[in-house]
Amino acid sequence: MTDAVSAAPVPRRPSAVRRAWSAYWARGRTIPVLTVLVVLIVLWYAAALWVNADRAERLIGQTGEEGIVAYATAVWNMERPALPAPHQLAEAMWDQATGQAITSNRSAVHHIGVTIWSTLIGFLAGTALGIVLAIGIVHVRTLERSLMPWVIASQTIPILALAPIFVVVLGQLGVTGVWPKALIATYLSFFPVTIAMVKGLRSPDILQRDLMHTYSASGSQVFWMLRWPSAVPFLFPALKVGIALSIVGAIVAEVSTAAQAGLGAWLLQGSYHGLVFRMWGALFFASALAIVAIALIALLERLVVRSRGGAA
Amino acid sequence: MTGSLAGGGFAGAHGASETVIEAEGLSLTFQTPDGPVNALDNIDLRIAKGSFVSLIGPSGCGKTTLLRTIADLERPTGGRITVNNGTAEEARRARAYGYVFQAPALFPWRNVIRNVKTPLEVMGVPVRERNVRARKALEVVGLEGFERKFPWQLSGGMQQRVSIARAMSLEPPILLMDEPFGALDEITRDNLNVHLLDLWNRTDLTVVFVTHSIPEAVFLSSRIVVMSPRPGRVLRVIDSDLPRERSLDIRENPKFLDIAHRVREALREGHSYD
Numbered sequence A: 001m002t003d004a005v006s007a008a009p010v011p012r013r014p015s016a017v018r019r020a021w022s023a024y025w026a027r028g029r030t031i032p033v034l035t036v037l038v039v040l041i042v043l044w045y046a047a048a049l050w051v052n053a054d055r056a057e058r059l060i061g062q063t064g065e066e067g068i069v070a071y072a073t074a075v076w077n078m079e080r081p082a083l084p085a086p087h088q089l090a091e092a093m094w095d096q097a098t099g100q101a102i103t104s105n106r107s108a109v110h111h112i113g114v115t116i117w118s119t120l121i122g123f124l125a126g127t128a129l130g131i132v133l134a135i136g137i138v139h140v141r142t143l144e145r146s147l148m149p150w151v152i153a154s155q156t157i158p159i160l161a162l163a164p165i166f167v168v169v170l171g172q173l174g175v176t177g178v179w180p181k182a183l184i185a186t187y188l189s190f191f192p193v194t195i196a197m198v199k200g201l202r203s204p205d206i207l208q209r210d211l212m213h214t215y216s217a218s219g220s221q222v223f224w225m226l227r228w229p230s231a232v233p234f235l236f237p238a239l240k241v242g243i244a245l246s247i248v249g250a251i252v253a254e255v256s257t258a259a260q261a262g263l264g265a266w267l268l269q270g271s272y273h274g275l276v277f278r279m280w281g282a283l284f285f286a287s288a289l290a291i292v293a294i295a296l297i298a299l300l301e302r303l304v305v306r307s308r309g310g311a312a
Numbered sequence B: 001m002t003g004s005l006a007g008g009g010f011a012g013a014h015g016a017s018e019t020v021i022e023a024e025g026l027s028l029t030f031q032t033p034d035g036p037v038n039a040l041d042n043i044d045l046r047i048a049k050g051s052f053v054s055l056i057g058p059s060g061c062g063k064t065t066l067l068r069t070i071a072d073l074e075r076p077t078g079g080r081i082t083v084n085n086g087t088a089e090e091a092r093r094a095r096a097y098g099y100v101f102q103a104p105a106l107f108p109w110r111n112v113i114r115n116v117k118t119p120l121e122v123m124g125v126p127v128r129e130r131n132v133r134a135r136k137a138l139e140v141v142g143l144e145g146f147e148r149k150f151p152w153q154l155s156g157g158m159q160q161r162v163s164i165a166r167a168m169s170l171e172p173p174i175l176l177m178d179e180p181f182g183a184l185d186e187i188t189r190d191n192l193n194v195h196l197l198d199l200w201n202r203t204d205l206t207v208v209f210v211t212h213s214i215p216e217a218v219f220l221s222s223r224i225v226v227m228s229p230r231p232g233r234v235l236r237v238i239d240s241d242l243p244r245e246r247s248l249d250i251r252e253n254p255k256f257l258d259i260a261h262r263v264r265e266a267l268r269e270g271h272s273y274d
Helices: A002-007 A016-026 A030-051 A053-063 A067-076 A086-098 A108-139 A141-154 A159-172 A178-201 A206-214 A219-256 A263-272 A276-307 B063-070 B088-093 B112-123 B127-140 B156-168 B186-202 B214-220 B248-252 B254-270
Strands: B019-032 B035-048 B052-056 B078-083 B097-100 B174-178 B206-211 B223-228 B233-239
Touching: A030 A053, A030 A067, A030 A086, A053 A067, A086 A108, A086 A276, A108 A141, A108 A178, A108 A219, A108 A263, A108 A276, A141 A178, A159 A178, A159 A219, A178 A219, A206 A219, A206 B097, A219 A263, A219 A276, A219 B112, A263 A276, B019 B063, B019 B206, B035 B063, B035 B078, B035 B206, B035 B233, B052 B063, B052 B214, B063 B078, B063 B174, B063 B206, B078 B088, B097 B156, B112 B127, B112 B156, B127 B156, B156 B174, B156 B186, B186 B214, B186 B248, B206 B214, B214 B248, B214 B254, B223 B254, B233 B254, B248 B254
Parallel strands: B052 B206, B052 B223, B097 B174, B174 B206
Antiparallel strands: B019 B035, B019 B078, B223 B233
16 A cells, blocks of 8 residues: 555655756747747848859859759858858857967957957946936936936047047057047046936935925935935946947947957958958947947846846 | 834824814915816825824815825925924934835835835845835735845735835834725725724824725725815815724714714815716
8 A cells, every 4th residue: 555655656846956947948038039049140141142143153164063952152262252141150250269379469369358348448438427417417406407318419529530540649649559449438438427317316205305305304314315216227228239339339430440459450350361260250249349338237237126026 | 113103203192182183274286288287286284293193185276285295295385384393304314204105116126124124224224124114014914924025926915015114114203095995805905994094003103095995994094085186185184083992893883973974075075077
């Protein structure tokens, strides 16, 4: 009897990993994202075959082979395809990142590092500047009238036109290296922070402000206990836009100043010398950098939201 | 245990008729794009220490404006207002009152106990004392055990109780309440009324309570001030001779019904539909 009981199959609890995995799938984002990715890759392969058609035909014409396989093989094996296929690019990027000593000028990691450095300085400075401007605009009425139009106008000037001017002027003043690039990143990234924080610092409702008034709270108490915490949810989306713009700013600065290193410089060398894989590599490394940076900010956001009890 | 919560320095004030709030010829005119609006017109009012005074009237009669003027959230354009033997501003600076708004106005990023501690932080009360006073205030409104919850995890009634606890944590001698239970369902409202009355009974708190509910005003108050709309004027002051200790059953009592009737009559008088 007891044997029969103990022999009955015990329903096994799914392991923690399994549960985490199914929870991940249940969130339902993976399948749509993967589907889009697959579609994009298929389209990309088709485009690669189509764009490289002329040269591929000439190549197989020489060998006398025929058929789609020979045709595709010819495309995949091109040294400098007009449009590389995904797997070719992946291979090339792997080599760019790991095939060289990272101090080498030919290593992608070296260039990414240089770009990260100017991006980071520019992002931090831009965020600080954006917050300071927002505080000024919210607290001083004349600043709102006098400053806000300039803040907006600043973003209507093409950064591509402005960047060389920055570099020349700063060079005259003896400021070189990372600083001109960081400054351009700052110039682009302060804007979303200012706009969001002006809105965020103004978001407390009348009741909450009246409440602080009944406590006879000082201006700085109202700021730190009410305005700043109210603005925090507005800050993170702005930081995500800001970091992406900082990367763009740093790369544009590198391109337009003929810098020696950085993703922008790498991109420029690639296009000078017709190094297709380098151009595409720079593009994908830059977007990977942006994705990682935004993910890090999203992580920080989640930690902050959790410490605030999930109040977004 | 919680008897000391409101104003320890007022021992033996029960029964005394010392005036804590006094308005003389108080007027307030708002300048609006559509022309001036007479919110308050020549209001005379005297509120004794330890009393529970309700301001009742239809919407737009200026009862909230009057309360806000007492709290120094509005400045009168005429007449005089005295709170705690000083100006309204002095009373606010001395943190003489706690104010409960129509909505809880909690800070969503702070948990319950930190919300209650907000005014104590502003006042610079030492950290240890903040904890003690906040817990005591939460106990008064029956929210022990909810310290670590966040506002979104509480019902509307509980949120409003947190906001009452927040006002009480200051241990103010005066509590100003602006339709604090207006947005709640009737059962919750009854329950909170009983809580509030109990709190008032145990302390020598002076309460000024804005409402547009006749039963609520009669149930809670020792004095009911009936106001008329546009311009806001005091129509009649009705003293309640109901005992200080009351339960919800008192609403069936003929005395209760009689006072309610008098309030209704006064309201009708002020309401001209022509």
